[in-house]
Amino acid sequence: EPEVTQTPSHQVTQMGQEVILRCVPISNHLYFYWYRQILGQKVEFLVSFYNNEISEKSEIFDDQFSVERPDGSNFTLKIRSTKLEDSAMYFCASSVVAGGDNEQFFGPGTRLTVL
């Protein structure tokens, strides 16, 4: 069964450093998403991406965040200068069709720890 993959599974970084979280969505999916889940809290939408551009973003997704699809398979989330409060689990998801109109498949997540 196809699945979304994410690397690394755990990333530890110093405050102020840049991190890049990587995701490989399911191959025939067209819509890609990043979510964040602070430990013990709810899943929060960050950004959605379609046709090589951001289609929607939340207030969390400020200028420190960027997304990119550098090639035909990878989808990345970059945090330019990490803050302590960026520590969370970051989930990538993908879907065949737009937004919440269809099942979203989540990857296993990357746990980001900012020291």
Next chain:
Amino acid sequence: GQQVMQIPQYQHVQEGEDFTTYCNSSTTLSNIQWYKQRPGGHPVFLIQLVKSGEVKKQKRLTFQFGEAKKNSSLHITATQTTDVGTYFCAGLALYDYKLSFGAGTTVTVRA
């Protein structure tokens, strides 16, 4: 902005008992989805409800969408230890493309 509220936050259930988790949106929804997240895992899609008053069943799980499309519920009968996890509802508002997740109901089961 749209807010999705979910209660209860925690549900401790005796194995074999039933329970219900409720989800309410501040705005009318286009659809609502339910996800389950096992401890240490990632959200896994369970179901999507689209029509007003819709009821769907998956074995011991019954999902309902309110007539006004602003609330939803998940009812689990005869709870088993495999039901342990956090159940999230996620709503899509009208004219929107992003899912808003509720805070989740974390279920623990006493054998």
